[in-house]
Amino acid sequence: AQSVTQLGSHVSVSEGALVLLRCNYSSSVPPYLFWYVQYPNQGLQLLLKYTSAATLVKGINGFEAEFKKSETSFHLTKPSAHMSDAAEYFCALYTGGFKTIFGAGTRLFVKA
Amino acid sequence: DGGITQSPKYLFRKEGQNVTLSCEQNLNHDAMYWYRQDPGQGLRLIYYSQIVNDFQKGDIAEGYSVSREKKESFPLTVTSAQKNPTAFYLCASSTLGQVNTGELFFGEGSRLTVL
Numbered sequence: 519a520q521s522v523t524q525l526g527s528h529v530s531v532s533e534g535a536l537v538l539l540r541c542n543y544s545s546s547v548p549p550y551l552f553w554y555v556q557y558p559n560q561g562l563q564l565l566l567k568y569t570s571a572a573t574l575v576k577g578i579n580g581f582e583a584e585f586k587k588s589e590t591s592f593h594l595t596k597p598s599a600h601m602s603d604a605a606e607y608f609c610a611l612y613t614g615g616f617k618t619i620f621g622a623g624t625r626l627f628v629k630a
Numbered sequence: 631d632g633g634i635t636q637s638p639k640y641l642f643r644k645e646g647q648n649v650t651l652s653c654e655q656n657l658n659h660d661a662m663y664w665y666r667q668d669p670g671q672g673l674r675l676i677y678y679s680q681i682v683n684d685f686q687k688g689d690i691a692e693g694y695s696v697s698r699e700k701k702e703s704f705p706l707t708v709t710s711a712q713k714n715p716t717a718f719y720l721c722a723s724s725t726l727g728q729v730n731t732g733e734l735f736f737g738e739g740s741r742l743t744v745l
Contacts, residue, residue: 527670550732561634561720561736562673569731608672612732616661616680620672 520545522611524621532629537596539624541609544590551592552610553583568592604628632657636721636737643744651706651740653721660726662704666690667718679704680726708742716744
């Protein structure tokens, strides 16, 4: 069965510190993987996606993620956090058809 | 600009009332979706549609109904049979076929509160 697990429902970092949001997946077929960001009372916006090309994927706002098949992971990183990065982040898995599986989300807090 | 428009943004309902949430897209996407979001639970699929006049139940369809009379429109009705309707509802769309990588395009959401 396909699944997505985001480790940590809340992550807090200081402004300027490294951001690391963890995502592990389970899939019996090659996956497409996504990170979406959601600001309060808004919809989700695509940050980046892995679609079986380069394993290191760069997205918007300085975020990037690395697909590691051996670890079944797709962690999201940003070298230096900014206050505007405070939001909820969702990892998602797509393996075809019409079903996308979302993780439970990780809320990122950025301290001044 | 192309995108998805949801309305209303906020909606209050008394118990026993049906309410309809609007979703319109001008991205020329074939597929449209409705998700429900509750704190700490991610997004759960209510209904989806890949073509006009056809739609399929998702994981939590009970107490909801949809229609797809036009490609651009996919309204969701939350009926009085939905036991716990207070939630944030998100409409999304995507392409179909070989170009489809599963990327979803979302509206701004509608927050429904039952009083």
